[in-house]
Amino acid sequence: RPPSHGEGAAGVPTAWSGNSAGADGQALDAEPPEATKDDDLPKGLFMRHARLGLERLPPRDSTALMGEAVRSAITGEISLASTRMWPDFQLVDIWKRDYIEATLIDLLHDEYLFAPIVLRYRTWLYHARYTQKQVASTASDYGMVNDVLSTPCVDVPIGAGRWSPIMCYAPLTLVLCLTGDLVALLPVVVVFGILHFLSKMFNSPSLYKYLRLVTLIPRLGCAALVALRMETVGMLFTVVAFAIFLVDFIKGDLSVLLSYRLSCTYEVVSALPGRVFVCKRNGGSPVEESFGYRGRIASHVTGLGAWPTNGYLIADINGILVELRPLRREDIIDIYEENRDFSQSLKYAALDTYSFHTPYFAAIELSWKDKVAVAKRFEKSLPQNSLLRSRPAPEREDAWAAAPQPSVPSLPQGRPGTLHAGTDDVVETNF
16 A cells, blocks of 8 residues: 555645545544454455446436435335436545546545445435425525434434335235134224325325324224134134234334434534535434444545544435445445446546545635645645546447548549459449
């Protein structure tokens, strides 16, 4: 690796290369300090010699995907109404450049490259406010984003009991049909219809949390009815029915109670160019303990003296809210293997937050004259092989190249019916 570089008192790096360092003088990695040990020789050689090239996505409107996020009233999953509108990219770059090509170890230590983690429910809340034309509480440029981030929500990738009970009552109705007991079957069918109606009605940002609470009494009534009809229903079907009831209550209602501690809000500390936000999480304290380390972000990127454990870097990419995390070794290897297996062109989403004129957080608020001076000093101190220097994208092998147009020689006129062997003249013929 290139040697590490320190930082100045104001959080401005004193030197720049493809492998910069954090405030502690050590190379920033996507792993805790105790995990940044040298690996075995084969993997180390692989990371230092394998190369990747990534192309920049074409620019799109900042609201290109607004209003496309929808929530399933049955499963609670968030998806886009039109999946073909979502661009395929592997990384997010907040430095302004046209093309990236480097070894895996250099990509791993690039402080401006991040792995995007989609905040699905936040995006759904964001799009719901947009489609309902709700007015933001503040008049800032990111007022609606600020309102969405300040809404309590569970962002970790778990179900959290947000699916509809109808997913359990559909097989329960089938089981009771096999018993032939109409007294036990008909009330369950009625409750099934009520659950379907309420699932559709409560499929909104303000009501989806209360679906299980509202339907708790009818579901308890169904369980009591099946218990009273045990002799008629039969022991086998009763056991199967109560197994379904337990799945509904444990994976649904109990999950809602246990995931309440993971609900959190975000406070926007600063807004960076390109709709990137430095945030602090309020609540959801056991996230790191349960789901692992999320990495550190350099202070000259965020403007914070030290990256806190509850710090988040959130970006609005064409209307999709994503968390930006530092790259891990596994992320780089997965991208490399994807490119090797499928031979597809790798893409990255460019936010252009930082550039030569604003290479660090402290330069954002400078005047244009001062930014020009900063750009000159920064470019002068930047090594020639740094990844921050823009380079043109190479021509793709599958691209059609313009064929050269050969010059048409002038053909001498020959006499009809005469062709002498050994002559160098070209004779025009009908053929």
